[in-house]
Structure formats: C-alpha cells, structure tokens
Amino acid sequence: MSLFQSSQTKNENNLNSSAHQDTVSDESVDQQSKKELNEKSIVLSTDDLSRRFANETKPVFSNVEFEVHDGECVAILGLSGAGKTTLFNVLAGLDQPDTGQIQLEKQLGYMFQKDLLMPWKRVIDNVSLPLVLKGVNKKTAHKEAKQHFPAFGLSGLEQRYPNEISGGERRRASLLRTYLTGSEILLLDEPFTGVDAVTRVDLQEWLRNLVNTKNLTLVLITHDLDEAIRLADRIYVLQIGTPSQLSESIEVNSASKKTIFTRLMDLLYKKID
Template sequence: MSKCGRERNKKVLQFENVAFSYHDKKQGRSVPVLQNINIDMYDREFIAIIGPSGSGKSTLFRLISGLENPDEGRIFINGEVQKCRLGKVGYMPQQDLLMPWRTVIENAALPLELKGVRKEEAHKQILPLLEEFGLRGMEHRFPHELSGGMKQRVSFLRTSLSGSNVLLLDEPFSALDAITRLSMQEWLMNQWEKRKATIVLVTHDVSEALFLADRIFIFTERPVRSLQEVNVPLGRPRRLNDLNEPAIISLKNDLIEQLRGKVIT
C-alpha cells in the first residue's frame, strides 16, 4: 500500500517495451529517445517526472497523449491498448493557452462543447465548480483580467473536464512567481485529493515533486532505457513544512546531485 493509502491494484497507464526515435534532419538519421521502456502507473496516484532538459520528458508526454506513436511496444490506458490516444487523457501544458476572446466559463466549457454538449448545458455543469476552483464571480471575465494563478486554475478546470481519469500536467506553475507557485501547489494537492484521477506532473522543481508526488520517475540518461523510481517517504495529508524533515532534505539533495550530473547539452 502506498503512503497515501491507495492500493496499487488498478493500472491506469502502462508502457510495455516502448521505443521511440525522432528523425534528425541535420544529421540525416534517427536518434533514439526511449528504448524498451516499461512503466506502470496506478489509479489515483500522483506521479512526478524530473530530469534535465532534453532527456525525453516531453516525448513521454507526447506518447501518452497520442501526439506521437511508439516505434515499438504498446501503451495501455485503463487496461486497453490505445493506438489512437488523442482525447483519451487530459493535458495541461506549460502555458495556459486560454482563448483570449472567451470568458472564464467559455474557456472551461471547451472540452464539453467538443463532446457535443450544448453551450447552455455545459455552463450549467461548470457554474457549481467555479467556487471549488477559486473562481467564483470570475465566470464572465476574460483571460487578460486574471492573475497568473487564476489562469492556471481555469486551465486545470478545463483539463479536469476532459472526462479522463489520467491528467498530464507539463510544468503548469513554471511561469508563476515563487509565492503564487507555493499556493498553487497546495491548491493542486487539495484538488487531487477530491478527485478520482491519476496525475502525472513534469517539473524541474525537485521540491515541488517531493511535496506533491507519491512516486518520482527520474530521467538520467539519453536514450532512456529505464526510469529510476523513488517512493516519496511522506504520508498524507502533507504540509509544505514537511519538506524540512531531515530525510526529505537528504533525498532532495541526492536528487539534485543526480540531475546536476546528467545535464544534457
């Protein structure tokens, strides 16, 4: 049983002997990124992925989301091989990508509209969620009227409304100032605790990974042949002060040293 009390019995995301290469036009050859990767992620886990720039983290997300397909191997979502994975998982990119001509409620409604839900019905479903997401009274505001943290809340709400139980978050707080980022980390944890979803977070912030995740996967080589896995030795609920525990400080320092030694240029 994991530290957060969730049994690892239902796999929601699996990579089975997955390999992927991209074509380098300058060199005129294929460059391997992943080689025979095997990953299991479980129901309602919070997974963090860390690694130096260029190590393959974004490639992993592109494969999960269906923007790329593996050269070899299979990818399972909720126990089924999904050859076409577009729309099968929720995806929140680094930038909020809110449509500037749409209000908060109209931006949040986009995934429901794409499923054919009528505009009025979509708004009816979203209105009760606005207070929970800290957006009460903001439904008719446009993105330029929102703070950075509020924009990310709208983006996460939109991602949650994808209907998937697997949510991919690609450095969602990297553009925020330090204080807002800490506040958003606490908010995200609270949202995750309320929802029946598995979250996979890419981050360059080791402290963020330790605070949020049950397990951390580390990219340490290129091409990636295996992912080092670390179980975070913290129970739940958590507080930011838990990061000051001696064991966590030691683990943080170890992870930083690993990443410093694997910078990819």
C-alpha cells in the same frame, strides 16, 4: 576512562541507536507504502517506449517503462534536454513511439505548459469548451462548468477574459478545462511555469488537495525537484543520455525529505552513456 571519553562514547551510542531507529522507521514506512500501492489497480503503464526523430541515429529516450496506480500522483522529473516534452507528447497520444506500447485503463486528459486559453472567449466559455464539443448545449455546459468554479478557485471570474485574470488563475482555468473532458487521469506538462514563486507553492498545495478531493490520478512532467517532492507519491527521473532512460521510482514517503532530495539530485546529474 575520563569523563569526556565516557560521555563521548555514550553520545556515539545514542547517535548510532537513533540512526538505526530512523533506518528501521524509513523501511517500515516504505514497506507500508508499497503494500498500500499494490492494493490499488494500475490505470496507466508503459512497456519499452522509445522515440527517435527523423535524421537522428539514436532515440531521444529508450526502454521507458513505468506504471501509475489509481489515485496516485507520479512525477517524471528531468533536466532540460532529457526528452520530457517528447515523452509527454507520446503519453498524450500526440506523437507515436517507435517501439513499445501504452496501456490505459481510464480516460486521460492532458494540459500543456501554456494554458492556451482563447483570448476572445470569456473564462466560462473557455473552460466549458470540452462539454460543448461533446454536444452539450451552451447553457447547460456553462451551468455544469460553473459548479466547479469554487473548487478551482475561480469564483466570480466567469465573465472575465483571459487577459483580465492573473497567471495563477489562468492555470486553474486551464486545469478545469482539462478536468471537464471527463478524464480521471491528468497528464500535466510543467503546469505552473511562468507564475511567481509564492503563487506556484499555493497552486501546488491546491492541486494536491484537488487530486485527493476529486479522487484523480496525476502524472506530472516537471524539471522542478521541489515541486515533484511536494506533489508526488512516487518520482521517476528521466536521466539525460544518448538515449535518455527512466530510473526506478523513488517513494517520496520512504525517507526524510533531505534523503529523497539527495537521491534525486544524484539521479538527475548522473549522465547515462
């Protein structure tokens, strides 16, 4: 046997051993993640959800079933046309499913793609609106809302109008308004649409820290694969079809980012007949 052949065999053995160790490591992480997840209570679950529009012969999606555990961040990833917004509306209670049911164990608050801040009201008035609608007097509502401004990156912006702050700041204000509804589950539809790439990454990191700090549960509807991987503990894919269907969840920490990315790409572009 030549020196080259011996060296090649040795390298192949090392590669095989390394690959085996990576697989074992991934499996160990996956098992640990599942064990930790199972110990947390389920705060949102769906059973056999479907939604069909009038004059349409087939539903937009069918048999949508998933669950979210307390303190977990779950992303529902899908391409344009998969039915993400329709599913968001059903989960938010803005639309009714044709079949199935939704079980909630905690209050759910939702945020649309557009921030919907009222342009004639100052930031402090916009974000404290949920408190005022609950009957809290304006002065007390402002005081309570202002306590959260530093955590939401809004310090010093209380008296500004929406057109006087940046797109990223508007998203933060909109999220604070949702948070002040008293909801422990946040349902967000493409929360960072319309902001530049650098600001988007900053907001994603900030949101993940906020969820952990405030012990919130997050359900994220998005088309952005990188955003889903960066924010979520688990990812479901709403696969385009007639009707669209939801995949099994993928644990983000169960394998390398490259492996997760490949799995998600395969699911995203696999059309369901």
